[in-house]
Amino acid sequence: MAGKKVEELIASWMESYERAADYELSRTEFVKEGQDWYLRVYVDKVEGDGYGTMGTDDCEAISRYLSEKLDEADPIKQNYYLEVSSPGMDRPLISDRDFERFMGSMVEVKLYKALDGSKFYTGMLTGYENGAVTIKDEKGKEITLQKNDAAKINLAVIF
Numbered sequence: 001m002a003g004k005k006v007e008e009l010i011a012s013w014m015e016s017y018e019r020a021a022d023y024e025l026s027r028t029e030f031v032k033e034g035q036d037w038y039l040r041v042y043v044d045k046v047e048g049d050g051y052g053t054m055g056t057d058d059c060e061a062i063s064r065y066l067s068e069k070l071d072e073a074d075p076i077k078q079n080y081y082l083e084v085s086s087p088g089m090d091r092p093l094i095s096d097r098d099f100e101r102f103m104g105s106m107v108e109v110k111l112y113k114a115l116d117g118s119k120f121y122t123g124m125l126t127g128y129e130n131g132a133v134t135i136k137d138e139k140g141k142e143i144t145l146q147k148n149d150a151a152k153i154n155l156a157v158i159f
Helices: 003-021 056-073 096-101
Strands: 023-033 035-045 051-054 082-087 106-115 118-130 132-136 142-148 150-155
Touching: 003 023, 003 056, 023 132, 056 082, 082 118, 096 118, 106 132, 106 142, 118 142
Parallel strands: 035 082
Antiparallel strands: 023 035, 035 051, 106 118, 106 150, 118 132, 132 142
């Protein structure tokens, strides 16, 4: 089964699980690394109006749930490893929902091609509309770029 189909199945299964257990699917990827295949499921924990911290117990519960569903449906014919985790502090921003949720947060942008002589920008996410991402750098300059021009847009980890 193609990776997209597996991602759709996981999303479907997590929809019913999310409502019952207060989890939200961030993203799923089915990738080959070396000789091995990995089905990675990234999940957020919802607490009240915000998001909480995913613990190993949360990941284990979701892993057991998905493992059971995967065994029943058997959509993947090759051997693979199932990994469930939080998206992490430096999570990638992928969906429109991600950009809306993290508006006002510091982000790191890596571009495919240089813009104004640079392929790397850090700043506060100040806008997102129709695929256009706007950030404000440390000098207060606003930079707008197309999401499709970015190789990666991640939350910045600042200590």
